[in-house]
Amino acid sequence: MRPNKRDELVSKALKVFYRDGFHATGMDKLVVETGVSKTSMYKHFRTKEELILAALRLRDENFRDWFLKRIDEMAETPVEQILVSFDALKEWFEEDEFRGCMFIKAGAEFQDPDHPIHVQAAEHKQFLLDHFTSVAEQAGAQDPHKLACQIVLLQEGAIVSAVLLQHCDPARDAKDAAKKLLASALN
Amino acid sequence: MRPNKRDELVSKALKVFYRDGFHATGMDKLVVETGVSKTSMYKHFRTKEELILAALRLRDENFRDWFLKRIDEMAETPVEQILVSFDALKEWFEEDEFRGCMFIKAGAEFQDPDHPIHVQAAEHKQFLLDHFTSVAEQAGAQDPHKLACQIVLLQEGAIVSAVLLQHCDPARDAKDAAKKLLASALN
DNA sequence: GCAAAAGTTAACAGATCGGTACACTTTGAG
DNA sequence: CTCAAAGTGTACCGATCTGTTAACTTTTGC
Incomplete structure (x- = not known):
């Protein structure tokens, strides 16, 4: 169990970043909230930015796993899968700890399009877009890419509206x- | 011209907050970027938070004025007004300084729903929702509130997609x- | 032209920021 | 049992954070 403490650090840091934001979370707060010493943190990650990137990777993994699995559980046909994605979102919105989309927030706090954190946030969204593009293809859409853009657009809009x-x-x-x-x- | 310097401060601070973010913008940076002395800033605003709130009020005013005026210029009927709102957004997205929606970002950096900055961001969105609800009524929608929610949802989604x-x-x-x-x- | 209002510079306070140094303890595999 | 890897606490660094103080200059209304 070598990288155990590291994983624990990343998953606890993820919670704090999600709850309080990136700039608003200092390393000293992370020491208290994660129970991992600062020395140890900087042995695993050379900078705060690297820790944030690791937390975002974990979030990406967790969210995609949950979202796509939940969709698969609820629907079989591609058309139904697109529709139940919004039911999955609704479940997410109703969680007590719901605080919006971590990647929208990451893109908002690190606005430079070339910043690694911004890039990684964009990649998460791109993955979801690609996924729904292939679902739209399976559904037999005339213009799968456009339909996928619109579905993702509705999802993003729903998340922002759920927050504000x-x-x-x-x-x-x-x-x-x-x-x-x-x-x-589909006509 | 009494409150001239104050207005100048707020409008310049607005640009910096919009470009760089709230937490990432310190008061010392604002001194340099606005050309207003720190003493003067703290004579007009007791805290950074008050300055942010003033900047958001100005942004709210500017954006609403521009957005609704542009819509009025481009369309006459309620239905057309709803449609051209997306053309106005497109113009905004194509500006060089476009950096997403300031209120989505404010809500993302100040996540506590009771925080004054979060509240003010939510009020901006609520105003737009109310506006499009009345446009939807004029258009003769069966369920104006629902249609307005969907239109606003599409707008938010478009903004987030334009960024990411x-x-x-x-x-x-x-x-x-x-x-x-x-x-x-409509029917 | 004069006083009050509004602005300036510059130094400073106390806290917190990201990150490091060092000496120590725990843990786990051979 | 041993020894290296991994983790700990604590004190510290220089920079930056929000906000204040004091002495001085400019602008403005009357």
Whole structure:
């Protein structure tokens, strides 16, 4: 069990970064919250930025695993898979610890498009776009890439609305919109 | 011209906050970038938070003025107004200084829902939602609130996609999606 | 032209930032 | 049992953070 402490550090740091933000989380706070000594942190990661990148990689892995697995559990056909993705989002929004999308936040805190953290956030979104592009192909869409862009766009919009708007049910509204898009994209 | 320097400070600070982020912008950097002395800043605003709130108020004013005016210039009927809102967004996305939505970023950096900055960001989004709800009413939508939620959702999604996704034209895709929503929401 | 208001520079306080140094203890494989 | 790897606590570095102080200059209204 060599890299055990390292994994524990990354997964606890992930929680803190997600809850409090990147700039707002100092290394000293991480020492307290993770229970890992600063010396040890800097033995595993040369800089805070490397730790953030590792936390984002873990988040990417966790979220993709959960999201795609949940979709697979709930639906069989490609069209249904696109639709139930919004039900999965709704489950996420209703979690107590829900604090929006970590990658949108990472892109917002590190705005330079060439910054490694921004790049990694973009890659996460690109992966999801690619995934839904292939689902759209399987569904027989006329323009799979465009449909996928629209589905992802609805998902992003739902996440942002879930964070900033009240008296709305963005997951439901987005699913409803997706239904109409699918109806005309498949003819 | 009493509050001239103050307005100048707020508008220059706004640019820096928008470009570099809130936590990443220190007061000393603002002294250099705005040309206003720190003493003077703290005479106008008791804390950095108050300055951020003033910058967000100005941004809210500027963005709403520009966005709604541009929509009015481009369209006359309510339905057309909803559609051209995405053309206005496209113009914004193509600006060199485009760095995403300041309020999404504010909500991302100050995540506590009760934090004044988060609250103010949410109010901006709520205003836009209210506006498009009344446009949807004028358009004769069956469920104006739901349609407005979906339109705003598409707008938010387009903004986030414009920041994080390449090889996409989110404004066009969102407008296309809005067309289909409108077609089925109106009769 | 004069006083008050508003602005300036520059130094400073106390806290926190990311990151390092050093001496020590725990742990695990051969 | 041993020895190296891995982890610990603590003190520290220089830089930067938000915010303050004091003495001085400019602008402005009357």
